[in-house]
Amino acid sequence: MPELPEVETIARAMREGGRGAPPVVGHRIKDVELLWKRTLDTPGPRSFKRRIIGQRIEDVGRRAKYLQFKLSEDTMLVHLRMTGDLLVGSGRKPLGKHPRMVFYLDKNKQLSFNDARKFGRIWLLEDDSMVLGKLGPEPLDSSLTAAKFYKNLKERKRQLKPLLLDQNFIAGLGNIYIDEALNLAKIHPTTQANLLNEKQAQALLKAIRKVLKEAIRRNGASIDWAYRGGDFQNDFRVYQQTGEPCQHCGTPIDRIVVGQRGTHLCTHCQVPLTA
DNA sequence: CACGAGACCTGTTCGC
DNA sequence: TGCGAACAGGTCTCGT
Numbered sequence: 307m308p309e310l311p312e313v314e315t316i317a318r319a320m321r322e323g324g325r326g327a328p329p330v331v332g333h334r335i336k337d338v339e340l341l342w343k344r345t346l347d348t349p350g351p352r353s354f355k356r357r358i359i360g361q362r363i364e365d366v367g368r369r370a371k372y373l374q375f376k377l378s379e380d381t382m383l384v385h386l387r388m389t390g391d392l393l394v395g396s397g398r399k400p401l402g403k404h405p406r407m408v409f410y411l412d413k414n415k416q417l418s419f420n421d422a423r424k425f426g427r428i429w430l431l432e433d434d435s436m437v438l439g440k441l442g443p444e445p446l447d448s449s450l451t452a453a454k455f456y457k458n459l460k461e462r463k464r465q466l467k468p469l470l471l472d473q474n475f476i477a478g479l480g481n482i483y484i485d486e487a488l489n490l491a492k493i494h495p496t497t498q499a500n501l502l503n504e505k506q507a508q509a510l511l512k513a514i515r516k517v518l519k520e521a522i523r524r525n526g527a528s529i530d531w532a533y534r535g536g537d538f539q540n541d542f543r544v545y546q547q548t549g550e551p552c553q554h555c556g557t558p559i560d561r562i563v564v565g566q567r568g569t570h571l572c573t574h575c576q577v578p579l580t581a
Numbered sequence: 582c583a584c585g586a587g588a589c590c591t592g593t594t595c596g597c
Numbered sequence: 598t599g600c601g602a603a604c605a606g607g608t609c610t611c612g613t
Binding site for chain 3: 308309312371385386387388389423425426427471473480481482483527529530533545568
């Protein structure tokens with residue numbers, strides 16, 4: 307489900323409450339239950355349990371699509387992958403339809419990691435750079451200037467769509483927001499990165515930021531049963547709009563496959579670039 | 582380095 | 598209606 311805006315929304319809910327649940331920051335972890343073994347990446351189950359019990363959740367942040375739980379001693383990273391979600395409530399009965407790991411907190415609270423497809427992963431680390439170290443820049447961080455983004459694009463020959471999906475090139479984007487940003491910038495998804503001129507690179511970065519900021523403002527996009535809470539899905543220009551008229555020119559939105567991912571675009575507004 | 586295929590998984594929707 | 602195929606927000610690994 308979740309790309310940067312959805313993960314950001316969840317991180318905020320963990321800190322301040324939201325999505326119909328109270329915050330978890332300030333609570334202490336009293337017990338953990340692992341219901342699907344592979345959900346836990348690092349360390350092993352015994353060590354994980356021994357280390358995490360007793361730690362207090364000091365803060366929750368986000369890097370790329372990872373949630374960072376800053377605990378008293380360690381950092382716990384949670385990656386939701388396709389269908390993961392975090393639910394907060396009370397009692398001992400695991401919340402949600404597909405609980406994979408459940409944290410029992412003080413004051414009878416619980417945090418339940420739900421994940422239908424079991425792709426999600428959790429790490430407990432002294433130093434989270436072990437996992438986050440190679441990630442590319444945050445798209446909303448001002449240290450990623452238009453000039454730097456242009457330079458980075460110039461050094462790559464890959465098609466834009468798979469390149470923007472590469473978390474080591476730029477962090478946090480996924481299938482939805484890439485399709486939306488490329489449409490907004492009027493750039494074809496199969497364009498070779500190094501063929502963009504400076505103006506187009508600038509337009510692309512601007513479009514990425516606009517789409518992400520608007521989505522965060524709307525608390526992300528709710529699609530199907532995986533993630534709920536946001537309503538940016540009502541603003542999709544191309545994603546899952548196959549056959550619908552382009553808002554700009556009326557041409558029916560097309561769906562193609564690029565790098566094995568479904569890709570939505572307006573073939574009139576987004577014309578392939580040739581060298 | 583770029584690219585494609587296959588894995589990891591389950592649930593929903595589509596086509597016949 | 599029923600049933601298999603296709604598809605899904607992500608990422609890793611392997612082979613060419």
